Amino acid sequence: MAYIAFFxxxxxxxxxxxxxxxxxxxxxxxxxxxxxxxxxxxxxxEAERDNLREEMGLNDPFLVQYGRFMSKAVQGDLGxxxxxxxxxxxxxxxxxxxxxxxxxxxxxxxxxxSIPMGCYCAIRPKSIPTKLIMSLSIVGISVPVFxxxxxxxxxxxxxxxxxxxxxxxEDLVAIFGGWRTGFFSLDGLAHLILPCFSLASIxxxxxxxxxxxxxxxxxxxxxxxxxxxxxxxxxxVWFLHAFKNTLLPVITVGGVQIGIMLAYTILTETVFQWxxxxxxxxxxxxxxxxxxxxxxxxxxxxxxxxxxxxxDLIYTFVNPMVRLVxxxx
Amino acid sequence: xKTRMLGMVAGAAFAIVAGMGMANPxxxxxxxxxxxxxxxxxxxxEQLSGGTLQYSHMVxxxxxxxxxxxxxxxxxxxxxxxxxxTTMRIHLRKGVTFHSGNAFTAKDVAFTLDRxxxxxxxxxxxxxxxxxxxxxxxxxxxxxxxxxxxxxxxxTYLFPMDSAFYTGTDDQGNPKDMVKKHxxxxxxxxxxxxxxxxVIKREQGVRLEFDRFANYxxxxxxxxxxxxxxxxxxxxxxxxxxxxxGDIDFIAPVPPTDLKRIDEDxxxxxxxxxxxxxxxxxxxxxxVKAFKDVRVRQAIVHAxxxxxxxxxxxxxxxxxxxxxxxxxxxxxxxxxxxxxxLKKAKALMKEAGYENGFTVSMMAPNNRYVNDAKIAxxxxxxxxxIKIKVDLTxxxxxxxxxxxxxxAADMMMIGWHPDTEDSANYSEFLxxxxxxxxxxxxxxxxxxxxxxxxxxxxxxxxxxxxKARKTVLQEVEQLAYDDAAFVPLHWQNLAWxxxxxxxxxxxxxxxxxxxxxxxxxx
Numbered sequence: 115m116a117y118i119a120f121f122x123x124x125x126x127x128x129x130x131x132x133x134x135x136x137x138x139x140x141x142x143x144x145x146x147x148x149x150x151x152x153x154x155x156x157x158x159x160e161a162e163r164d165n166l167r168e169e170m171g172l173n174d175p176f177l178v179q180y181g182r183f184m185s186k187a188v189q190g191d192l193g194x195x196x197x198x199x200x201x202x203x204x205x206x207x208x209x210x211x212x213x214x215x216x217x218x219x220x221x222x223x224x225x226x227x228s229i230p231m232g233c234y235c236a237i238r239p240k241s242i243p244t245k246l247i248m249s250l251s252i253v254g255i256s257v258p259v260f261x262x263x264x265x266x267x268x269x270x271x272x273x274x275x276x277x278x279x280x281x282x283x284e285d286l287v288a289i290f291g292g293w294r295t296g297f298f299s300l301d302g303l304a305h306l307i308l309p310c311f312s313l314a315s316i317x318x319x320x321x322x323x324x325x326x327x328x329x330x331x332x333x334x335x336x337x338x339x340x341x342x343x344x345x346x347x348x349x350x351v352w353f354l355h356a357f358k359n360t361l362l363p364v365i366t367v368g369g370v371q372i373g374i375m376l377a378y379t380i381l382t383e384t385v386f387q388w389x390x391x392x393x394x395x396x397x398x399x400x401x402x403x404x405x406x407x408x409x410x411x412x413x414x415x416x417x418x419x420x421x422x423x424x425x426d427l428i429y430t431f432v433n434p435m436v437r438l439v440x441x442x443x
Numbered sequence: 444x445k446t447r448m449l450g451m452v453a454g455a456a457f458a459i460v461a462g463m464g465m466a467n468p469x470x471x472x473x474x475x476x477x478x479x480x481x482x483x484x485x486x487x488x489e490q491l492s493g494g495t496l497q498y499s500h501m502v503x504x505x506x507x508x509x510x511x512x513x514x515x516x517x518x519x520x521x522x523x524x525x526x527x528x529t530t531m532r533i534h535l536r537k538g539v540t541f542h543s544g545n546a547f548t549a550k551d552v553a554f555t556l557d558r559x560x561x562x563x564x565x566x567x568x569x570x571x572x573x574x575x576x577x578x579x580x581x582x583x584x585x586x587x588x589x590x591x592x593x594x595x596x597x598x599t600y601l602f603p604m605d606s607a608f609y610t611g612t613d614d615q616g617n618p619k620d621m622v623k624k625h626x627x628x629x630x631x632x633x634x635x636x637x638x639x640x641x642v643i644k645r646e647q648g649v650r651l652e653f654d655r656f657a658n659y660x661x662x663x664x665x666x667x668x669x670x671x672x673x674x675x676x677x678x679x680x681x682x683x684x685x686x687x688x689g690d691i692d693f694i695a696p697v698p699p700t701d702l703k704r705i706d707e708d709x710x711x712x713x714x715x716x717x718x719x720x721x722x723x724x725x726x727x728x729x730x731v732k733a734f735k736d737v738r739v740r741q742a743i744v745h746a747x748x749x750x751x752x753x754x755x756x757x758x759x760x761x762x763x764x765x766x767x768x769x770x771x772x773x774x775x776x777x778x779x780x781x782x783x784x785l786k787k788a789k790a791l792m793k794e795a796g797y798e799n800g801f802t803v804s805m806m807a808p809n810n811r812y813v814n815d816a817k818i819a820x821x822x823x824x825x826x827x828x829i830k831i832k833v834d835l836t837x838x839x840x841x842x843x844x845x846x847x848x849x850x851a852a853d854m855m856m857i858g859w860h861p862d863t864e865d866s867a868n869y870s871e872f873l874x875x876x877x878x879x880x881x882x883x884x885x886x887x888x889x890x891x892x893x894x895x896x897x898x899x900x901x902x903x904x905x906x907x908x909x910k911a912r913k914t915v916l917q918e919v920e921q922l923a924y925d926d927a928a929f930v931p932l933h934w935q936n937l938a939w940x941x942x943x944x945x946x947x948x949x950x951x952x953x954x955x956x957x958x959x960x961x962x963x964x965x
Contacts, residue, residue, distance in 0.1 A: 147843075148845045148848075151840070151845070155862070157491060158563055161882070162566075194625065196625050197483065197648075199626060199627045264680050264684075267681065267688075275689070279684045281674065387677060397648065
């Protein structure tokens, strides 16, 4: 029962978020530029441009345009992209699998690398590898993803010739319908490596540091001291008692960070010519493709609400003391 | 539809072969190319842009085309004759078929001209034409209202479309020949031209695949590319890296910062050419009283070291300019040289009574022309030497053009490449007195107005005697120079890069429409 109420609450929350976002998106569209500029040649006359603007309804007052948009939006139609000439939602759905591949790949890298490294740095805070990891992570945080990506391309594609320099490759495997992934073919995986590492490079240092500091704090707790006193094996103390409690804050921060990672996909996808949502978005901004821009930011809003919901759910499993709805804590 | 399916199967088979042939590209003759963007549509009349015209030269054929030295080469028009002052008779090539299998006739030319006159982007260019008259299946008269010197030039933009293929209604009930910018119409997603390549697969913004057209009429062409895989790569560093890594065979544009690197790379070739896109600043005489004084305008032109800008900022990848028409264009005046002379500039300011200078606002885009924002910064600092304080704002092109239309700053940057490759076109858009009715001076943000210049340009557009026309167009350039009508900076150069073995040098040209049908690769 509590879960149903929780989901209903979240559902309305999602709708509210998307409403607010669409309003903000709509109100800034005037500042993005003139969509006509990207659609017509330089030498086209002003009169001709104005005809087109009128035809597209761009000359109508803000509220008329927003009303028209909303009346269609409630039926699930967010309008047609000017550039792709197809429903904006369809365009985003086409691009979503590519971004999903990238985010999953980067998340896997972050999990596989940051957990062991973070734990190690907490358990052996004074060792040389720890100092090395910590100083490297500072570099990782401070180098922009753009540079990391270009540098990786020059080293691994141009100089060494090991990995492809751009795109998703040609050998993608369809999972269902139009959803194609690069995870199940060698060519696809080769194309995934550099973009995923570049994207992971932003979050990885953060996670290592987060896990390290949380775990160090947990290791100071009384119950850990008690566990040592009881003579438990070190592995049991570290990985069962300490690590599990380290996870709580890491999950909270992690959920939000995965959402933020979507923002970084914009840069990563642009550098690697990755045909995903992020690259689509930056192109849409350059082209003033307003319907696509608004649909994208609404979509991202939805993704944030969904990831937060999932994080909250996971949280209840890891920490039974937390209840989703009602009850004092 | 069936041939399309077959094409796709063949394409998939080809992709596998191409994949295997990586070590030895000679087997498949596949050209992998990357530009900064892909064509917005498969309809050659949807947008008048470089991208569309590059695509048109792949999938369609023009009636005539320019060679590298800007002379006319017959394509679908075999020869032509001026039968009276306003009529050009064109004899069409026989035995040409469209991708659909339909035969090419005069009807298709008439259909295409009518369609051009309906396209919002192209109708301006075809304004002088009143229509056409079909004489027989392979002879057609193109008729202009008045004697028009650029009939042949306009024929380089006339890419006949398959009238039978584009006639009828699509599944949404719209006519198949409809030109629409923001709707999913038939012509935007289907093609049937006579050109060397057939589109077999298109994923907009990601990939475009072409196969060589088996029944291409030009059997004399040495071109041997059997398949093209076109990928847009937006980021210049990635585009360059993809070439250097061997993932791509042919790229354009090449950023100035990487020219040296590619030139020195043992496996790559660089082709450069001086271009015809002029970059200028305009001085708004309606916003700033001082700009009405020719001495002030001269002072500004003399204060801007455009040779230095080309050398330092453009890394030599441009040609310093003192006029609009580039070398080789009809109106180009050899004697006009860049005028940088700071002493003279200061003297002129003093003479005009502005030795203490004044403040102006300046705007420039930051993602439209090569190094645009850096150039604007340099010009601003050069003007400070004659005590003109510049308040500079740069912004992305999407926001810049609406500002430009508003004439929102005292000095605004504008680059211009004439669609017609003709000298008069620069002045029509940049220097003639703005007139909303005729559309003249549409990009004249300086509000420069000179009745003599207007008259000369109008006159040039009715002169069919090229010698007389040349004299008039040169007079226009001289007049603009003496009047310091604008601040000339440079013509942007063009560059293409390829792996060794791709004979790009033979097929590129100053219009930047590589004739890929004639490309030879090893």
